[in-house]
Amino acid sequence: MSDSAKPQTRYLKDYAPPPYAVSAIQLRFELFEESARVTSTLEMQRQHRQDEAGQTPLMLDGHDMTLHSVTLDGQKLDTDAYIVEPERLVIANPPERFTLEIVTSSKPQDNASLEGLYRSGDMFCTQCEAEGFRKITYYPDRPDVMAPYTVTIEADKARYPTLLSNGNRIDGGDLPDGRRFAVWQDPFPKPSYLFALVAGNLGCLRDAFITQSGRRVALELYAREQDVAQCHHAMAALKKSMRWDEERFGREYDLDVYMIVAVGDFNMGAMENKGLNIFNTKYVLANPDTATDSEYEGIDSVIAHEYFHNWSGNRVTCRDWFQLSLKEGLTVFRDQEFSSDIVSGPVQRINDVRVLRSHQFPEDAGPTAHPVQPDSYIEINNFYTNTVYNKGAEVVRMLQTLLGRDGFRKGLDLYFERHDGQAVTVEEFISAMEAANGRALTQFRLWYVQAGTPQVRAALSHDAASQRLTLTLRQSCPATPGQSFKQPFHIPIATALLDQQGQAIPLRLVGESNAAPAPTERVLELRATEESFHFDGVAQMPTPSLLRGFSAPVKLDAQLDNAQLAFLWAHDSDPFNRWESGQEYATRVMLGLVAARARGDSLNLDENFVDAFRACLQDDALDPALRALALTLPSEGHLMERMTLADPQAAHAIRSFVRAQLSVRLEAELLTAYHAFRVAGAYRYAPLDAGRRALRNLCLDLLLAGQDSAAETLALNHYHNADNMTDRLAAITPIIHGGLPHSDKLIADFYIHCASSANALDKWFSIQASAPLPDALPRVRALMTHQDFSLRNPNKVRAVIGAFCGGNPVRFHDASGAGYAFLAEQVLALDAANPQAAARMVALMSRWRRFRRDLAELMQKQLQRILTQDKLSNDVYEIVSKSLN
Ligand code: 0A1
Numbered sequence: 088m089s090d091s092a093k094p095q096t097r098y099l100k101d102y103a104p105p106p107y108a109v110s111a112i113q114l115r116f117e118l119f120e121e122s123a124r125v126t127s128t129l130e131m132q133r134q135h136r137q138d139e140a141g142q143t144p145l146m147l148d149g150h151d152m153t154l155h156s157v158t159l160d161g162q163k164l165d166t167d168a169y170i171v172e173p174e175r176l177v178i179a180n181p182p183e184r185f186t187l188e189i190v191t192s193s194k195p196q197d198n199a200s201l202e203g204l205y206r207s208g209d210m211f212c213t214q215c216e217a218e219g220f221r222k223i224t225y226y227p228d229r230p231d232v233m234a235p236y237t238v239t240i241e242a243d244k245a246r247y248p249t250l251l252s253n254g255n256r257i258d259g260g261d262l263p264d265g266r267r268f269a270v271w272q273d274p275f276p277k278p279s280y281l282f283a284l285v286a287g288n289l290g291c292l293r294d295a296f297i298t299q300s301g302r303r304v305a306l307e308l309y310a311r312e313q314d315v316a317q318c319h320h321a322m323a324a325l326k327k328s329m330r331w332d333e334e335r336f337g338r339e340y341d342l343d344v345y346m347i348v349a350v351g352d353f354n355m356g357a358m359e360n361k362g363l364n365i366f367n368t369k370y371v372l373a374n375p376d377t378a379t380d381s382e383y384e385g386i387d388s389v390i391a392h393e394y395f396h397n398w399s400g401n402r403v404t405c406r407d408w409f410q411l412s413l414k415e416g417l418t419v420f421r422d423q424e425f426s427s428d429i430v431s432g433p434v435q436r437i438n439d440v441r442v443l444r445s446h447q448f449p450e451d452a453g454p455t456a457h458p459v460q461p462d463s464y465i466e467i468n469n470f471y472t473n474t475v476y477n478k479g480a481e482v483v484r485m486l487q488t489l490l491g492r493d494g495f496r497k498g499l500d501l502y503f504e505r506h507d508g509q510a511v512t513v514e515e516f517i518s519a520m521e522a523a524n525g526r527a528l529t530q531f532r533l534w535y536v537q538a539g540t541p542q543v544r545a546a547l548s549h550d551a552a553s554q555r556l557t558l559t560l561r562q563s564c565p566a567t568p569g570q571s572f573k574q575p576f577h578i579p580i581a582t583a584l585l586d587q588q589g590q591a592i593p594l595r596l597v598g599e600s601n602a603a604p605a606p607t608e609r610v611l612e613l614r615a616t617e618e619s620f621h622f623d624g625v626a627q628m629p630t631p632s633l634l635r636g637f638s639a640p641v642k643l644d645a646q647l648d649n650a651q652l653a654f655l656w657a658h659d660s661d662p663f664n665r666w667e668s669g670q671e672y673a674t675r676v677m678l679g680l681v682a683a684r685a686r687g688d689s690l691n692l693d694e695n696f697v698d699a700f701r702a703c704l705q706d707d708a709l710d711p712a713l714r715a716l717a718l719t720l721p722s723e724g725h726l727m728e729r730m731t732l733a734d735p736q737a738a739h740a741i742r743s744f745v746r747a748q749l750s751v752r753l754e755a756e757l758l759t760a761y762h763a764f765r766v767a768g769a770y771r772y773a774p775l776d777a778g779r780r781a782l783r784n785l786c787l788d789l790l791l792a793g794q795d796s797a798a799e800t801l802a803l804n805h806y807h808n809a810d811n812m813t814d815r816l817a818a819i820t821p822i823i824h825g826g827l828p829h830s831d832k833l834i835a836d837f838y839i840h841c842a843s844s845a846n847a848l849d850k851w852f853s854i855q856a857s858a859p860l861p862d863a864l865p866r867v868r869a870l871m872t873h874q875d876f877s878l879r880n881p882n883k884v885r886a887v888i889g890a891f892c893g894g895n896p897v898r899f900h901d902a903s904g905a906g907y908a909f910l911a912e913q914v915l916a917l918d919a920a921n922p923q924a925a926a927r928m929v930a931l932m933s934r935w936r937r938f939r940r941d942l943a944e945l946m947q948k949q950l951q952r953i954l955t956q957d958k959l960s961n962d963v964y965e966i967v968s969k970s971l972n
């Protein structure tokens with residue numbers, strides 16, 4: 088790419104308020120099969136004078152449209168009265184107040200980017216976050232321009248009887264020529280990214296919700312008629328979310344109707360458009376034959392997430408896109424808290440931390456690392472990241488830990504009260520927390536502006552004579568792009584000290600009065616690079632249980648030996664740390680085996696580890712869901728993160744070896760547990776049942792790791808007796824991934840179960856694409872020629888290309904480099920149609936420097952090949968150029 092064609096970087100420091108405000112917008116959509124015509128009428132007012140000549144040019148963002156006319160205060164403008172640039176429309180110096188009418192058209196049927204107005208199957212729909220509105224009409228497409236919308240939609244009555252937009256429906260009826268119209272009005276001023284429109288022939292599941300103040304809200308879930316029966320779980324999730332947000336945070340819904348539409352072609356999970364959420368079908372549709380337990384849970388959490396945005400995002404929105412985590416980090420925190428209340432607190436916490444560690448930590452350690460509040464970007468769509476979402480949520484969680492639940496609630500109440508109807512910054516959020524709690528959070532702000540995962544090292548020393556224990560904590564943070572030095576963070580470390588029976592001992596800090604009983608857990612606040620905490624009355628050296636509940640997003644080295652880890656795995660009263668200790672123990676054992684393999688030594692799985700694993704399996708005091716998590720071995724990705732240079736082949740070989748060893752050495756125990764955790768009765772999604780299934784299916788998976796035929800028979804029976812997707816998938820995954828004799832027959836049979844549901848088919852595709860077998864790549868190529876595959880559908884792209892390149896490390900990272908060449912080829916093919924999807928895929932190679940030299944060079948070559956292409960999107964350009972820097 089030539090230098091002049093290089094995309095521009097945008098900077099937070101360049102923020103300037105909008106020169107013109109929009110006090111009202113009226114949109115009229117005339118939808119046809121070949122084109123969509125949009126008439127936009129804007130009431131605009133100048134906010135201030137800008138340049139030295141006293142002129143304030145009006146610049147409206149716009150992209151990929153045909154402009155038909157511009158009319159100012161009723162006068163149609165000549166074409167020389169304005170300038171049309173590739174990305175905007177400029178009117179040199181309009182009056183102080185004026186009405187502007189703009190007529191444009193576009194071709195939704197050709198819009199494969201799934202941004203702006205596009206078609207998904209037989210329906211029209213929109214996606215405007217972050218900058219999709221500018222593909223619909225010329226407009227100041229930035230979140231700090233908020234306006235009330237009135238929207239008229241006209242379309243063919245027979246094909247599109249359902250016409251939806253934001254707010255309340257105020258009019259509608261028939262038109263000549265077999266057409267029909269509807270008018271929608273949204274009284275709440277909103278930024279353009281929250282605009283939505285849907286036109287289609289849709290079925291609807293209806294219900295209602297009475298708010299805490301007694302208002303009735305109509306709830307409407309739209310999907311293809313044949314899918315409406317699969318919307319009940321989502322509807323229940325919506326009602327639970329509405330009640331929960333009232334009870335936990337005092338937030339009530341504000342319109343008379345709340346609509347959700349399920350769409351098959353969608354780049355992300357879902358979108359919180361005001362009063363009219365648009366969802367990927369994956370997060371709405373479920374029945375026992377199509378969705379797994381964890382997908383039912385995914386629906387709960389995404390429905391909640393989008394609903395919670397109504398306050399954290401819509402009523403109070405972001406001033407600019409650098410503030411994205413203001414709405415996303417806060418809303419993820421809120422949906423995590425919701426799931427924690429409806430499923431199980433510890434299980435939810437462990438799963439959230441697993442996501443953070445497997446996706447955000449690597450991002451924070453790689454070439455695209457950025458702060459929770461980035462200070463620059465080329466393409467904002469690349470910043471819907473694990474850092475902005477999940478680390479952002481951890482930062483909000485730390486605020487709650489530091490301020491206490493009540494203090495946090497007071498802060499949030501004040502934030503909503505002060506900023507309702509405004510577009511604000513992270514700074515305003517922190518200020519509200521400070522003001523409501525009378526507490527300065529100056530150092531805490533560094534979490535928003537410094538990238539990188541801090542490391543904390545802990546050391547204990549005990550003086551028997553004075554019965555004094557000293558805990559010394561030391562923090563550091565590695566350099567990240569553009570940030571070589573870091574200031575120390577303000578880190579809450581939830582701490583307990585366990586005696587030899589595993590009981591938490593009272594923690595009395597030196598100098599504290601002993602009038603009141605000391606707590607057995609405390610949140611220590613580490614602020615300096617190194618700090619020591621002294622406790623009195625500690626008779627013996629305890630075992631530390633630090634960072635309980637994962638109280639901060641850091642990497643902790645508590646300097647524990649394997650015996651201490653085994654002790655905590657069995658005894659820690661904090662369920663998170665119990666899980667954590669088991670994971671750390673398993674990681675160390677596996678890394679030891681990686682080293683042995685590299686030396687050419689024979690491999691031997693330590694008996695102590697097998698004993699600890701058995702003890703956990705048989706610990707009936709531990710809830711099955713937690714037990715399943717505690718017995719899930721660290722992933723190959725996790726092992727690779729801990730190697731000096733990642734070696735996918737070694738990680739795969741050792742994980743397979745350990746699984747096979749556990750299979751053989753614990754066969755009887757696994758079989759007993761497998762039978763004990765059968766769930767009686769017909770399938771229904773319920774957290775307790777799901778926990779039992781998870782444990783039982785984990786046992787089945789391990790039994791099959793020994794590759795013996797009795798286990799395969801057990802799995803075949805499990806498959807044929809199953810009345811649900813969770814069990815079916817659990818039975819066939821080890822058979823297909825192990826390349827066992829019945830594999831091909833099961834692939835064919837499973838297809839029949841999946842054929843009528845796109846979401847079920849995604850699993851049929853991805854189970855094959857992630858099979859770590861030698862012929863994985865040719866199989867993937869064959870899958871891409873299957874009649875049910877389409878490169879235009881993001882779910883299918885994720886199910887095949889994503890599952891292979893992101894979920895099959897041993898085959899993707901094949902030493903031939905064929906996997907990398909395949910990915911590069913697919914990225915280029917995708918980029919022409921859907922840059923967002925292409926950028927997400929290419930990011931799978933961004934951390935090439937972390938890998939074995941031979942692999943790194945091969946990946947680098949493919950990235951360079953991509954960068955030399957002429958017509959690269961900003962999305963892909965940004966990821967690839969940063970990766971190669
Ligand atoms: N705001 C949505 C996610 C979302 C973001 C971007 C999109 O297109 C680029 C689409 C959806 C959420 O947090 O759920």
Ligand code: ZN
Nearest residue numbers: 392396415418
């Ligand atoms: Zn969100």
